[in-house]
């Protein structure tokens with residue numbers, strides 16, 4: 001059928017036609033917004049889950065809800081490369097300046113002027129920000145170059161202006177496990193202060209399953225500061241809505257056994273569901289119905305697309321030795337393998353600990369418990385097993 005009418009949205013961070021089955025998570029965020037409006041303390045949300053499970057698009061929806069409520073929003077994305085450190089600081093400085101511009105509307109109050117001057121200082125300290133705020137940088141405020149001090153002073157100076165307007169500042173952080181400890185610590189300290197002092201400032205984040213541990217390593221009190229939500233595969237009912245509703249809206253029906261083929265193959269994973277559904281749609285010739293044969297061809301083609309794009313995107317980040325270790329984890333199978341089992345067969349001369357650490361840093365592995373390891377990419381195991389195996393000597 002016509003590709004320009006294909007409603008499905010395969011791809012990292014690509015907004016799905018229907019965000020199915022995430023009402024509970026959105027409810028946790030709505031709770032924060034309504035509590036803040038009522039002047040009551042609330043907690044930011046932290047979403048954790050495997051790759052492709054739908055964290056980014058859910059975080060986007062939360063950002064939209066905050067914007068709809070008139071909040072100022074700044075978006076950050078952690079990056080594992082060394083250059084990411086400077087990049088995420090620039091994102092923060094630039095995002096703060098763009099958001100703070102909204103405080104200029106409807107006449108400049110003294111609170112707004114103080115806030116803008118601090119944001120300007122922060123911009124000077126953390127990256128060249130060309131956004132015109134119409135004020136000079138504050139002297140002796142938010143200008144030390146130390147993230148924790150400067151961010152705290154900026155938020156402190158923003159708070160009265162935000163309160164005056166009945167709004168709040170939300171910092172949305174994706175891939176939070178990759179934000180450097182220095183900046184992450186600063187965000188957490190300021191969130192902590194904000195709770196104590198009643199500043200309308202909130203952090204809401206998404207990341208891999210190791211994110212809670214990363215947050216707690218950065219600041220021990222982080223575990224109590226957020227509403228943590230594990231984002232998992234969609235329930236069968238939600239997956240079915242995600243599959244059928246967008247087609248129905250376009251006047252196309254899935255035969256029951258066609259739907260079953262895609263739902264079984266996707267097993268609740270949104271990235272798989274969108275990919276298979278999009279391919280089945282592209283295969284279908286009858287304008288009004290997607291048949292079982294279309295669905296089977298769609299799954300096959302979709303799997304080939306994932307094997308050519310989504311999986312290698314992660315796999316190729318690993319060195320040969322690291323790939324060997326990933327294979328062992330995949331073979332030890334289950335959702336979380338015991339480190340002892342994975343490490344047991346002949347080890348590399350220096351042991352596997354450093355390989356494991358590096359894979360965790362690259363975001364390919366995580367440790368769901370002190371002595372367990374698991375892959376961060378769902379169903380990477382089948383792909384990993386299909387890769388040519390160089391002789392591992394065991």
Ligand SMILES: Nc1ncnc2c1ncn2[C@@H]1O[C@H](COP(=O)(O)OP(=O)(O)O)[C@@H](O)[C@H]1O
Pocket residue numbers: 009010011012013014015016017018019020021022049050051052053054055056057058242270271272274
């Ligand atoms: N709740 C959902 N319902 C339907 N499709 C979804 C849902 N969540 C995510 N998707 C789709 O899944 C894919 C991966 O989403 P993404 O947010 O990038 O995952 P993550 O950030 O966890 O890696 C995208 O194609 C997106 O459209």
Ligand SMILES: [Mg+2]
Pocket residue numbers: 012013052055056057174
């Ligand atoms: Mg994501």
